[in-house]
Amino acid sequence: MSTEFVDLLKKYPAGRRENLIPILQELQDQHGYIPEPAVSAIAEYLEIPAVKIYSVATFYNEFRFNAGGKYHFQVCQGIGCQVDGSERIRSELHRLLEIEPGEITADGWFSLEWVPCLGVCQEAPVLSVNGELYAKMTPVRLKELVDKFRNR
Amino acid sequence: METPRISEELQEGLHALITHQQPDSDPTLKFLGRSLRRERVERLTIFIDRTTPTSIYNTSLIEEAVEQWSDENQQISEVIETGCLGLISAEPVIGIQVPGRARLYYGPVEPADIAGMLDAITKQVIPEENLIGQMIMTGQQPWEDIPDWKKHPFFVNQSRTITSLNGVINPSSISDYIAWGGYRTFYSSIRNYSGQELMKLIEQSGLRGRSGSGFLASVKWIKAAGTTSDKRYVLCNADESDPGGYMHRVLIESNPHLILEGIMLAAYIIGANHAIIYTRSRYRTAVKRIQCALGQVRELGLLGQDILHSGYTLDIQLKRGPGAFVCGEETALISSLEGKRGSPRTKPPYPATSGLFGKPTLVHNIETLAQVPMIISKGPDFYKQTGTPGSTGTKLFSLSGKIKRLGVVEVPFGTSLGAVIDGIGGGTRNGRPAKAVLLGGPSGKFIPVSKFNLPLDLDKFNEENLVLGSGSMVLLDDDSCPINLIKNMMDFIRQESCGKCIPCRDGSKRIMEILSLISSRSLPENKYEALDRFKGVTGMLELAEVMQSTSLCGLGKCAPNPLISGMELFREELEEHVFDRTCRARVCLNMRSFMVDPVACNGCNLCFVKCPEKAIIGSPRLVHYIVDDLCTGCGKCFEVCKFNAILVN
Ligand SMILES: Cc1cc2nc3c(=O)[nH]c(=O)nc-3n(C[C@H](O)[C@H](O)[C@H](O)COP(=O)(O)O)c2cc1C
Ligand code: SF4
Numbered sequence: 001m002s003t004e005f006v007d008l009l010k011k012y013p014a015g016r017r018e019n020l021i022p023i024l025q026e027l028q029d030q031h032g033y034i035p036e037p038a039v040s041a042i043a044e045y046l047e048i049p050a051v052k053i054y055s056v057a058t059f060y061n062e063f064r065f066n067a068g069g070k071y072h073f074q075v076c077q078g079i080g081c082q083v084d085g086s087e088r089i090r091s092e093l094h095r096l097l098e099i100e101p102g103e104i105t106a107d108g109w110f111s112l113e114w115v116p117c118l119g120v121c122q123e124a125p126v127l128s129v130n131g132e133l134y135a136k137m138t139p140v141r142l143k144e145l146v147d148k149f150r151n152r
Numbered sequence: 153m154e155t156p157r158i159s160e161e162l163q164e165g166l167h168a169l170i171t172h173q174q175p176d177s178d179p180t181l182k183f184l185g186r187s188l189r190r191e192r193v194e195r196l197t198i199f200i201d202r203t204t205p206t207s208i209y210n211t212s213l214i215e216e217a218v219e220q221w222s223d224e225n226q227q228i229s230e231v232i233e234t235g236c237l238g239l240i241s242a243e244p245v246i247g248i249q250v251p252g253r254a255r256l257y258y259g260p261v262e263p264a265d266i267a268g269m270l271d272a273i274t275k276q277v278i279p280e281e282n283l284i285g286q287m288i289m290t291g292q293q294p295w296e297d298i299p300d301w302k303k304h305p306f307f308v309n310q311s312r313t314i315t316s317l318n319g320v321i322n323p324s325s326i327s328d329y330i331a332w333g334g335y336r337t338f339y340s341s342i343r344n345y346s347g348q349e350l351m352k353l354i355e356q357s358g359l360r361g362r363s364g365s366g367f368l369a370s371v372k373w374i375k376a377a378g379t380t381s382d383k384r385y386v387l388c389n390a391d392e393s394d395p396g397g398y399m400h401r402v403l404i405e406s407n408p409h410l411i412l413e414g415i416m417l418a419a420y421i422i423g424a425n426h427a428i429i430y431t432r433s434r435y436r437t438a439v440k441r442i443q444c445a446l447g448q449v450r451e452l453g454l455l456g457q458d459i460l461h462s463g464y465t466l467d468i469q470l471k472r473g474p475g476a477f478v479c480g481e482e483t484a485l486i487s488s489l490e491g492k493r494g495s496p497r498t499k500p501p502y503p504a505t506s507g508l509f510g511k512p513t514l515v516h517n518i519e520t521l522a523q524v525p526m527i528i529s530k531g532p533d534f535y536k537q538t539g540t541p542g543s544t545g546t547k548l549f550s551l552s553g554k555i556k557r558l559g560v561v562e563v564p565f566g567t568s569l570g571a572v573i574d575g576i577g578g579g580t581r582n583g584r585p586a587k588a589v590l591l592g593g594p595s596g597k598f599i600p601v602s603k604f605n606l607p608l609d610l611d612k613f614n615e616e617n618l619v620l621g622s623g624s625m626v627l628l629d630d631d632s633c634p635i636n637l638i639k640n641m642m643d644f645i646r647q648e649s650c651g652k653c654i655p656c657r658d659g660s661k662r663i664m665e666i667l668s669l670i671s672s673r674s675l676p677e678n679k680y681e682a683l684d685r686f687k688g689v690t691g692m693l694e695l696a697e698v699m700q701s702t703s704l705c706g707l708g709k710c711a712p713n714p715l716i717s718g719m720e721l722f723r724e725e726l727e728e729h730v731f732d733r734t735c736r737a738r739v740c741l742n743m744r745s746f747m748v749d750p751v752a753c754n755g756c757n758l759c760f761v762k763c764p765e766k767a768i769i770g771s772p773r774l775v776h777y778i779v780d781d782l783c784t785g786c787g788k789c790f791e792v793c794k795f796n797a798i799l800v801n
């Protein structure tokens with residue numbers, strides 16, 4: 001087993017499948033994504049085939065196998081935001097970054113994700129970049145924001 | 153994870169507050185309780201709402217402003233974090249309390265306002281701008297001529313029971329909860345009553361599930377308690393998977409100990425020694441609050457072996473959900489907890505007899521469990537006084553969309569929809585006519601304005617074949633396009649379908665495609681494509697019915713609800729989309745048509761530069777023109793024109 005993940009795995013009892021998701025979550029918390037070598041380490045430790053791990057991990061939209069972009073955009077998909085025009089933000093972001101949700105731009109700068117209600121419907125539509133919220137977005141403000149990051 | 157250690161002295165006091173027959177009869181305890189409840193404060197105290205919605209406003213600047221003011225005025229002040237009163241459209245909300253006087257709530261507050269407000273209030277002058285009202289607690293002198301916060305239109309018709317401490321107490325402090333009587337019910341239950349005795353109270357209370365099922369709770373409790381097994385679980389479903397709702401997040405962030413006490417009581421009553429609280433990991437603040445609360449109850453010995461010498465043993469674990477709508481469904485949730493893909497399975501067996509790891513598992517919505525402490529402490533007769541005979545108690549709703557006063561409300565079952573939308577919510581934000589309300593998010597149905605007098609009552613809703621849902625209420629006004637919303641929700645279902653049943657997986661995809669075609673512009677379309685589009689529309693309902701009747705779980709079964717109710721209610725608008733290819737609310741992207749107003753256009757050339765389709769012709773200082781055939785309706789020109797010269801149709 002690669003030693004890199006031993007410390008993390010040792011916190012959980014070996015061979016117990018119910019710890020798969022907590023382990024994946026902890027990895028994702030630490031790395032921002034699930035590194036490939038970790039999958040085989042988990043497979044060995046929990047005694048389940050690696051394909052099963054992929055099958056579980058890909059089921060949930062939280063898990064990623066690639067690092068996010070330097071600027072990770074999360075656009076609120078809450079119904080409140082939708083009523084206030086988040087669709088325009090999403091389509092504009094698509095156009096600006098030329099990636100699908102879950103993907104990352106070729107230069108590694110931007111990644112995209114649609115997320116459930118961020119709970120700030122009064123400021124809709126909202127999005128968050130690396131955890132920081134931006135309120136009352138319009139396509140124009142979005143463009144400015146992306147440009148600002150691009151020029152950093 | 154760090155939990156602030158509770159000093160031994162305080163621990164002793166807290167134990168006494170929990171275990172003493174009548175804490176108020178003991179002067180020391182009474183004093184302690186009053187201080188912890190902050191009925192008496194010794195210095196200027198500022199309460200700042202720190203729940204998720206406030207993260208947008210950088211509330212630490214408010215805190216800094218308080219500190220700066222205190223330094224400059226040589227005043228000692230204290231800042232206390234609180235949860236959310238519920239009135240989210242007034243965020244950031246703060247409370248200000250000077251010794252001896254009632255607490256004043258304000259919102260929205262800007263950091264720049266702070267110095268002026270504190271200057272005035274410490275001189276006993278009350279600024280009325282953005283005032284929500286005063287909260288008068290025992291032994292405090294009220295401010296003259298200042299309204300009680302409960303008289304505020306957002307609060308006046310609410311019946312705050314499970315949310316009564318939201319925005320009042322510090323959610324990261326167990327002392328706050330205990331000072332308000334917290335964990336006394338749990339203590340007296342495990343010391344003085346058997347599970348069976350308490351079960352009677354749950355039965356008599358008529359408690360029903362708050363997740364939308366409306367299922368009678370006691371049926372599940374009796375099953376779970378009565379099934380022979382070496383292990384039993386209580387599973388608190390705090391996944392809040394409806395993308396339109398946020399009431400559960402607010403509840404956890406504002407008063408996590410109430411949820412824990414509800415879980416603890418349920419576990420004791422059905423004889424479970426293990427409980428799990430499952431919330432989505434994206435709810436970061438909520439997760440932190442629960443972790444912190446769990447640390448505190450363990451430290452006080454309210455969880456663990458032989459709790460407070462009662463012989464009862466219980467532990468609660470927090471599990472973070474990795475995000476999937478379908479994992480809110482109980483059997484999918486259980487799969488996910490077992491480390492598998494979160495796909496639902498057929499029922500029976502129901503979780504109450506065979507749930508987590510095959511053991512009897514009582515699965516309840518967080519809001520259902522939050523009712524339990526009150527049912528036990530006040531008794532079923534008292535509990536039943538609120539609500540209707542069939543739906544007892546209160547229900548939380550989260551208001552969003554085009555509503556004026558946004559937030560989380562708690563009203564008795566039986567309150568009319570209109571009383572919530574128009575009374576508490578204040579109607580639409582811009583005073584435009586309301587169109588409908590969507591209750592229950594992507595599994596819910598639209599309710600037209602003509603039915604706003606309908607009481608929010610589980611049986612009544614069943615009778616009318618409507619969906620009360622888990623409590624998300626989204627208001628649409630005449631500026632909102634229901635077709636667009638239905639399309640987006642179907643897209644959400646398409647993404648979230650676990651893929652187990654073909655009708656759900658492929659049906660949602662197909663319906664979404666049809667709706668996309670309807671809601672996009674008439675790009676050159678040949679005869680066959682046009683025919684296809686019409687065929688799609690006529691076949692859509694049939695497809696929806698197949699989804700409803702053949703899907704395994706509620707996700708697929710209920711997914712067509714918005715579509716079916718929407719097609720009935722918004723027939724005209726749908727036909728406009730299909731035949732006229734227009735969206736009257738001008739929401740559907742690519743469906744709008746744009747024109748330059750020759751009078752207003754000053755030829756700045758900006759739209760020309762910005763149009764991604766090169767659909768605009770014109771040169772600087774001349775009136776511009778949009779070539780309709782090239783225009784995709786993206787709206788860019790409209791966004792950029794500084795002279796309001798782009799007209800939208
Ligand atoms: C697709 C789907 C999503 C659900 N999401 C939730 C949820 O987020 N929270 C919840 O408490 N119940 C949810 N439920 C209902 C649960 O299956 C279960 O009925 C509920 O937790 C029981 O709680 P109650 O009896 O207190 O209402 C969902 C059901 C379905 C079909
Ligand atoms: S109805 Fe949809 S979500 Fe539910 S089990 Fe079937 S495919 Fe999965």
Ligand code: SF4
Nearest residue numbers: 753754756757759793
């Ligand atoms: S941006 Fe407005 S004012 Fe400028 S050219 Fe275009 S239509 Fe005319």
Ligand code: SF4
Nearest residue numbers: 763783784786787789
């Ligand atoms: S709506 Fe978009 S495509 Fe049409 S003219 Fe304006 S900018 Fe160009």
